[in-house]
Amino acid sequence: MYNTEIINNLKYRLQDILTDKKVETDVDILDKYSCDETSDLRFMPDLLVRAESVEDVRNTLKICNELNVSVTPRGAGTGVTGGSVPVSGGVILSTEKMNRILEIDRDNMIAVVEPGVITFDLQQKALHEGLMYPPDPASLETCSIGGNVAENAGGPKAVKYGITKDYILGLEIVLADGTVVNTGGRTVKNVTGYNLTGIILGSEGTLAVITKIYLRLIPSPAASRDILIPFNSIERAVEAVTSILKHRIIPATIEFMEKDAIDLVSKHMDGTIPYADAGAHLLIQVDGQSDDEVYSLINRISVAVDIVQEKILVADSISQSNRIWKARRSIREAIVKTSPIFLAEDCVVPRAVIHFFLKSLKEFFILKGLYSVMFGHAGDGNVHIDVLKKDMEYSEWKKLLPDLKKQIYRRAIDLGGTITGEHGVGYLRKDYLTMALSAEEIALQQRIKKAFDPKSILNPGKIFPFSSEA
Amino acid sequence: MYNTEIINNLKYRLQDILTDKKVETDVDILDKYSCDETSDLRFMPDLLVRAESVEDVRNTLKICNELNVSVTPRGAGTGVTGGSVPVSGGVILSTEKMNRILEIDRDNMIAVVEPGVITFDLQQKALHEGLMYPPDPASLETCSIGGNVAENAGGPKAVKYGITKDYILGLEIVLADGTVVNTGGRTVKNVTGYNLTGIILGSEGTLAVITKIYLRLIPSPAASRDILIPFNSIERAVEAVTSILKHRIIPATIEFMEKDAIDLVSKHMDGTIPYADAGAHLLIQVDGQSDDEVYSLINRISVAVDIVQEKILVADSISQSNRIWKARRSIREAIVKTSPIFLAEDCVVPRAVIHFFLKSLKEFFILKGLYSVMFGHAGDGNVHIDVLKKDMEYSEWKKLLPDLKKQIYRRAIDLGGTITGEHGVGYLRKDYLTMALSAEEIALQQRIKKAFDPKSILNPGKIFPFSSEA
Numbered sequence: 001m002y003n004t005e006i007i008n009n010l011k012y013r014l015q016d017i018l019t020d021k022k023v024e025t026d027v028d029i030l031d032k033y034s035c036d037e038t039s040d041l042r043f044m045p046d047l048l049v050r051a052e053s054v055e056d057v058r059n060t061l062k063i064c065n066e067l068n069v070s071v072t073p074r075g076a077g078t079g080v081t082g083g084s085v086p087v088s089g090g091v092i093l094s095t096e097k098m099n100r101i102l103e104i105d106r107d108n109m110i111a112v113v114e115p116g117v118i119t120f121d122l123q124q125k126a127l128h129e130g131l132m133y134p135p136d137p138a139s140l141e142t143c144s145i146g147g148n149v150a151e152n153a154g155g156p157k158a159v160k161y162g163i164t165k166d167y168i169l170g171l172e173i174v175l176a177d178g179t180v181v182n183t184g185g186r187t188v189k190n191v192t193g194y195n196l197t198g199i200i201l202g203s204e205g206t207l208a209v210i211t212k213i214y215l216r217l218i219p220s221p222a223a224s225r226d227i228l229i230p231f232n233s234i235e236r237a238v239e240a241v242t243s244i245l246k247h248r249i250i251p252a253t254i255e256f257m258e259k260d261a262i263d264l265v266s267k268h269m270d271g272t273i274p275y276a277d278a279g280a281h282l283l284i285q286v287d288g289q290s291d292d293e294v295y296s297l298i299n300r301i302s303v304a305v306d307i308v309q310e311k312i313l314v315a316d317s318i319s320q321s322n323r324i325w326k327a328r329r330s331i332r333e334a335i336v337k338t339s340p341i342f343l344a345e346d347c348v349v350p351r352a353v354i355h356f357f358l359k360s361l362k363e364f365f366i367l368k369g370l371y372s373v374m375f376g377h378a379g380d381g382n383v384h385i386d387v388l389k390k391d392m393e394y395s396e397w398k399k400l401l402p403d404l405k406k407q408i409y410r411r412a413i414d415l416g417g418t419i420t421g422e423h424g425v426g427y428l429r430k431d432y433l434t435m436a437l438s439a440e441e442i443a444l445q446q447r448i449k450k451a452f453d454p455k456s457i458l459n460p461g462k463i464f465p466f467s468s469e470a
Numbered sequence: 471m472y473n474t475e476i477i478n479n480l481k482y483r484l485q486d487i488l489t490d491k492k493v494e495t496d497v498d499i500l501d502k503y504s505c506d507e508t509s510d511l512r513f514m515p516d517l518l519v520r521a522e523s524v525e526d527v528r529n530t531l532k533i534c535n536e537l538n539v540s541v542t543p544r545g546a547g548t549g550v551t552g553g554s555v556p557v558s559g560g561v562i563l564s565t566e567k568m569n570r571i572l573e574i575d576r577d578n579m580i581a582v583v584e585p586g587v588i589t590f591d592l593q594q595k596a597l598h599e600g601l602m603y604p605p606d607p608a609s610l611e612t613c614s615i616g617g618n619v620a621e622n623a624g625g626p627k628a629v630k631y632g633i634t635k636d637y638i639l640g641l642e643i644v645l646a647d648g649t650v651v652n653t654g655g656r657t658v659k660n661v662t663g664y665n666l667t668g669i670i671l672g673s674e675g676t677l678a679v680i681t682k683i684y685l686r687l688i689p690s691p692a693a694s695r696d697i698l699i700p701f702n703s704i705e706r707a708v709e710a711v712t713s714i715l716k717h718r719i720i721p722a723t724i725e726f727m728e729k730d731a732i733d734l735v736s737k738h739m740d741g742t743i744p745y746a747d748a749g750a751h752l753l754i755q756v757d758g759q760s761d762d763e764v765y766s767l768i769n770r771i772s773v774a775v776d777i778v779q780e781k782i783l784v785a786d787s788i789s790q791s792n793r794i795w796k797a798r799r800s801i802r803e804a805i806v807k808t809s810p811i812f813l814a815e816d817c818v819v820p821r822a823v824i825h826f827f828l829k830s831l832k833e834f835f836i837l838k839g840l841y842s843v844m845f846g847h848a849g850d851g852n853v854h855i856d857v858l859k860k861d862m863e864y865s866e867w868k869k870l871l872p873d874l875k876k877q878i879y880r881r882a883i884d885l886g887g888t889i890t891g892e893h894g895v896g897y898l899r900k901d902y903l904t905m906a907l908s909a910e911e912i913a914l915q916q917r918i919k920k921a922f923d924p925k926s927i928l929n930p931g932k933i934f935p936f937s938s939e940a
Binding site: 105106107108109110130151152154158162163165166175179180181182183185186187188189190191192193194195196197198199201202203207218219220221222242245246248249250289290293296348349350351352377380381382416417418419420421422423424425433436437438440441442444445447448450451452463 | 575576577578579580600621622624628632633635636645649650651652653655656657658659660661662663664665666667668669671672673677688689690691692712715716718719720759760763766818819820821822847850851852886887888889890891892893894895903906907908910911912914915917918920921922933
């Protein structure tokens with residue numbers, strides 16, 4: 001997208017200040033940074049910078065801003081909406097090498113980390129101190145905490161513990177022109193000036209590059225237990241969720257799988273999935289400070305779902321817990337195996353109407369002859385809707401997608417929900433933002449974008465349906 | 471501050487569109503809107519608008535923006551930093567009449583309310599449905615939820631339940647030019663575009679006027695119990711807090727009072743305060759879903775604080791709970807009675823260093839011959855520091871204040887904290903913002919201000935040490 005002269009000039013200037021080893025131009029390596037985990041999306045960057053410090057980030061941004069070259073920040077590249085894909089070429093600015101856990105302060109229950117830390121590593125290190133960092137996106141073991149902040153990542157544990165934004169106390173960020181800004185700090189309460197941490201959360205790398213993160217930790221639960229409950233139908237499963245919460249029980253997770261998801265995984269797992277013939281599954285984890293507390297919760301859940309309950313499988317060993325979770329965790333694998341190209345949506349609706357949403361979608365998909373699989377977070381209304389291309393012609397599939405997305409988003413919005421609960425808008429959904437937000441709302445967001453990045457060099461082509469120069 | 475011609479023109483235009491009864495010009499009534507609960511601060515508005523709908527807010531802002539007249543939004547006027555005091559005159563825009571609870575959705579555990587709803591009323595209505603809205607600022611029974619959002623209000627329950635921002639899912643706001651904007655919505659997860667809800671939280675009426683609020687509720691605890699623990703010193707009390715949390719116990723509140731606070735309240739309450747001779751008190755509330763759970767927590771707290779504990783008073787009736795809380799709740803009353811003019815600061819520091827902060831301050835105050843009282847939220851590091859004028863000459867007091875504030879803020883910042891934990895910057899602290907934030911950080915915040923309110927008509931003279939035109 002940029003001419004050779006600009007890129008060469010940029011390369012020399014970056015190499016000069018960052019040293020050669022941090023500035024990558026090898027095409028084979030650049031190719032690895034041309035995509036994230038989004039199905040069927042690839043754009044080549046012109047250069048890759050692997051920053052090792054805030055100074056590296058600062059220098060890279062300063063030079064790129066001066067030369068008007070776009071910068072796409074990248075954590076671990078596990079996003080699924082093209083957020084870290086360089087759709088306008090330019091520089092990929094990776095924070096993967098900034099991966100130190102700088103501090104775990106046990107007394108104040110705070111962690112200070114660099115953005116490239118793998119979320120799972122932070123969790124393990126915290127656990128070692130008796131502490132917990134709860135947010136648990138599916139990509140936990142490979143995603144980075146910086147990416148989690150940029151996407152305001154969710155996960156199954158949102159029902160009890162909330163999402164990324166509930167744990168971020170402060171940030172060090174670098175603006176497009178290289179200015180280093182600190183937001184928030186080491187305390188839970190802080191109302192000194194605007195809540196800039198709040199606006200960075202979920203801004204998908206379009207406002208600033210995150211270089212340091214202050215996180216709140218909580219005491220880890222001493223006991224937990226997983227249970228699987230089969231239901232005849234998704235309606236019954238959703239009713240059970242409402243009933244559990246009405247009984248003042250908040251499990252750590254309440255995941256669901258509808259019939260087609262169960263069937264697909266059952267096939268994939270050669271029939272070893274429990275209750276393979278059920279119409280829906282709820283996969284519930286309860287936790288607490290003692291086994292007694294956990295068992296009392298399980299008993300109370302049994303009472304709460306009694307009217308619809310047929311069986312409950314309570315895992316009483318780690319291997320049984322793994323067996324219970326394996327089905328839920330294998331869904332994507334089963335989908336990719338069945339159809340490498342698929343549409344993955346993650347709409348959110350108020351929790352008590354999930355079944356209306358699913359039924360309406362399923363009817364529509366069947367009418368169109370499409371095969372779909374739905375699963376996700378029943379506790380917070382966040383539904384994963386995967387539609388599989390299977391053996392449809394690629395051109396026909398591509399032609400179908402815009403209307404397919406619109407039909408899905410329209411139903412979510414009509415039920416009081418929105419188009420994305422945890423994956424973000426990124427590149428994939430930007431043309432549909434107008435379905436969820438008014439022109440005035442988008443204009444306000446673009447004015448905020450300008451306040452951070454007046455030349456629009458940071459992650460262009462994401463979130464907004466039209467250029468922020470508009 | 472405005473000439474009569476402008477104000478008359480404004481008055482006629484507002485009366486014309488809003489009807490006379492919503493536009494107030496009576497000086498005696500305006501006088502009541504010239505202050506909030508800040509000690510020693512008063513500025514007269516030129517006009518008062520009592521909005522009854524989003525349309526009223528929209529029309530008021532549109533006209534004021536056109537005529538360049540400043541608008542100070544006001545909830546219940548219970549702030550303590552002059553946030554709702556019209557320091558540049560102009561219009562006070564009160565949302566006190568927009569006080570309807572529009573919806574409590576029990577199944578989805580969501581409330582939809584207008585900004586003028588009194589926080590306590592919302593809590594009671596939620597409780598009636600078995601649900602809880604946890605944030606509990608001291609002014610709970612008189613403050614409004616709109617003001618809580620504007621200030622991102624805290625309270626004792628922050629240690630377990632978090633603060634206002636942790637419960638706000640979405641907002642309807644009106645920008646300075648009258649544009650209505652919706653942020654977030656009815657779901658816990660929502661990453662569709664920027665987190666505008668996040669930036670409005672704590673923006674102190676400088677970015678937009680809040681006209682509707684979507685809140686997350688949680689199941690209410692079925693049981694709770696209050697306990698009072700006396701300590702020889704504040705160090706021992708802070709050590710006990712660290713120990714409790716390290717034992718994986720998170721009480722609903724952990725409040726503290728240091729010796730001078732205990733002494734003052736003891737005098738005020740004629741010696742009826744328990745453990746009046748202690749060096750410090752911790753006032754702890756534990757809650758849970760059963761009496762058993764609550765008693766088990768109390769037992770675990772006893773174990774956790776064993777090494778320093780002398781006595782524990784466990785309230786076993788509501789009247790005893792009230793007795794325990796009365797001392798903590800009477801502090802301000804005792805202060806005002808002793809000295810109607812006083813400095814009230816609410817710095818925040820990492821929880822484990824509260825005692826360093828207090829000791830350093832106390833030494834400084836004593837050196838200066840000042841009488842101070844300190845108390846607050848030991849669970850989250852938010853310390854209330856009240857310095858009493860007593861019989862000092864008013865002019866001497868006024869001369870003393872700037873250095874006094876600087877000395878307090880400097881110590882909080884040096885310990886890794888900040889200048890305000892829950893009260894906000896408002897008018898009182900704006901000249902000290904540069905102690906906590908860099909020039910670049912303030913400039914960024916002012917660019918954000920401009921994105922919302924290009925003519926700077928909304929609550930001018932607040933937060934920023936210099937005009938946002940700078």
